[in-house]
Amino acid sequence: MGSKNGSKPATTPANQTDALVQHMRDSMLPGDTPFSPEGMKDAAEYVTATAQQRKFGEIAMRIESVTEGHRYTRIAIVNDDMPFLVDSTANAISALGIAIDRLVHPVVPVDRTKDGSLSQIYEGEPDDAYWESMIYLETARVDAKQRRALEEELQTTLADVRAAVQDWSKLQEQMKADAAAIDDDEGSALLEWLESGMLTQLGHVVRLRDGSQQNALGICRAGEPDLLVDSSFERAFAWFEKADNHRTPLIIKANHISRVHRHVPLxxxxxxxxxxxxxxxxxxxxxxxxxxxxxxxxxxxPILRERVDRIRDRLNFDEGGHAGKALVHAMTTLPHDLLIGFSEEDCERVATTMMALVDRPRPRLSLVEAPLARHLFAFVWLPRDMLATQVRLQIKSLLEDSAAANLLDWSLEVEGGNLAMLRFVLDIRDGAKSPDEALLEQQLQTLLRGWSEAVENELGTMVEGGRAAALAIRFAEHFPTAFRARFGPREAAEDIARLRGLGIHADDAEEDA
Incomplete structure (x- = not known):
């Protein structure tokens, strides 16, 4: 086949490499890691070799570790061009704890023979060529076992991407049909709003009462056939059959993490x-x-707009007054994807808690149990200056120990002011009960406002003041978060007093000897 629209075809591997070098160079941004001419040509040769054989609808992938000179792993992925390839690929690699040092993504005009052999790479941008995605990455070096796991994860991820993209129009049709079928006006409006481009639709399935499934689309026919476990589906059926549950749709978070576009719970x-x-x-x-x-x-x-008005009216807030504006600000700042699935009472409680903190930031906590008793959401606010990785990990341990549940996800929001908000999601599907919020709040205050001070105060009731301060400085910070959350400063002080007593007796024994 000749050149298209005057574009020069590269028909030999050497010429194909030269053409790909130019496409790679053109795809790079000014802020990308600099690529030497020799390094770029070597990368282009690697990608070209990977691209030599690929049938439409399939992926050509190659992963190898380089041991000479700079030790690293390089990855080449050749695919039909489609949305979500780069972000999904990068998320899959990062989720395995592998650092990405370089990523180059040219979209390249090519021709292939009927058996999938690469016959041409075109220079320039011909209008009627077939375009392929060619991703080149360099990462921290991984061993053979990690390479196998990485390839498996990338294959699964890219299969999800392909299924979601291929079924996109069918997914839209299903959501439109459900929006038209439900009686809840705001629920119907929400589905229409999401379908208009506010939701990256990835999958759909119809679950029957007998446990069978029909009409699997997108990721539900690829890597995620089961969005929920059987017990959660049974709870959903029961939820809709309760006379007092009129909300439609029911909005919840899955435990499955999306492999497509954003690495977050579905x-x-x-x-x-x-x-x-x-x-x-x-x-x-x-x-x-x-x-x-x-x-x-x-x-x-939709739905949130109605709740804002009802909460404002119930609390007699003036829409243009300070409280009315603070309510809207809180509802704007809180994550919409969580808030919309809460009951109106929980929305009001969380929003008004946040309202009270905007002008006077201080540590506070609110807990919300999600529908179907699947997840426990914990919102923790604290002054921005208190925020640190160690503090976040201590709060995480406090929540996990109190709820006897594992963490699924967390996020951080820091506003322009001095208030930071941590959001934690815990898995309570196994029947873990929500902890006592008041007690957990007290434990949080102790954790954030000064564990050492609290222990010192308790020691002050057991020993003289100066000795209490010295003992607290010496021992208080050595108690782990789990102990602090479960037993509190009083138990810690008693343990320190016992240790001190043992030390005194040991000193007396040495003197007697």
Missing amino acids: DLFIVPRREGKKVTALSVHAGVWTSAALAAPPRAV
């Missing part, structure tokens, strides 16, 4: 399908909120 929107009053099936939509949706003002988001 958002699920569940719509019942009924025969009379009996729920016979659940239509489940899976996706992740877009950045635009998360940043949208609450008055632009």
Whole structure:
């Protein structure tokens, strides 16, 4: 086949490499890690070799570790061009704890023979060529076992990407159909709003009462066939059959992390399908909120806009007054993807807690149990100056110990002012009960406002003041977070007093000897 629109074809591996070098150079941004001419040509040769054989709809991938000179691992992935390839690939690698040192992503015009052999790489940008994604990465060096795990994860991730992209229009049709079918006006408006580009739709499945599934689309026919475990589906059926549960759709978080676009827990929107009053099936939509949706003002988001008005009216806030504006600010700052799944009472409680902290930042905590008793959400506010990795890890341990549950996800939000908000998600599906919020709040205050001071105060009731301060300085910080959360400063002080007593007796014994 000749050149297209005057573009020069590169038909030999050497010429293909030269053409790819130019495409790689053109794809790089000014802030990218500098690439020497020799290094870029070597990378282009590696990608070209990987690209020599690939059929439409398949992936050509190569991973190898370089041991000469600078030790690193390099990856070449050749694929049909489609959305979400680069971010999904980078997320998959980072999720395995592998640092990415370089990423170059040219989209390249090519021709292939019927058997998938690479026959040409075009220079320039011909209008009628077939375009392929060619991703080149350099990472920290990994061993053979890690390479196998990495390749498996990348294959699964890219299969999810392909399935979601291929079924995109069908996913939209399913959400439109469910939006038209439900009676809840705000719920219907929410699905229409999400379908308009506010949700990256990734999967859909219909779950029948007998446990079978139909109409699997996107990731549900690829790497995520089961969005929820059987017990959670049964809880969802029961939830819709309760007379006092009129909210539709039911909005929850999955435990599965999205492999496509954003590495976050999947958002699920569940719509019942009924025969009379009996729920016979659940239509489940899976996706992740877009950045635009998360940043949208609450008055632009169906369901949230209604809640803002009802909470404001119930609390007699003037819309233009300080409290009314503070409520809108809190509802804007709190994560929409969580807030919209809460009950109105929980929304009000969390929002008003945050309102009280904006002008006077201080440590506070609020807990919310998600629908179906699957997740416990903990919102922790603290002054920005208190924020540190060690503090976050201590709070995490405090929550896990108090709830007897494992952490699934966390995020951090720091506003322009002096207030930071940590959000934790804990898995309580195994029946773990929500901890006593008042007690947990007290433990948080002790943790953040001065464990040593609290221990010193308790020691002051057991020994004289100067000795209490010295003992607290010497011993208090050695108590682990789990001990602090479970037993508190009083038990710690008693243990320190016992240690001191043992030391005194040891000194007396030495003198007697």
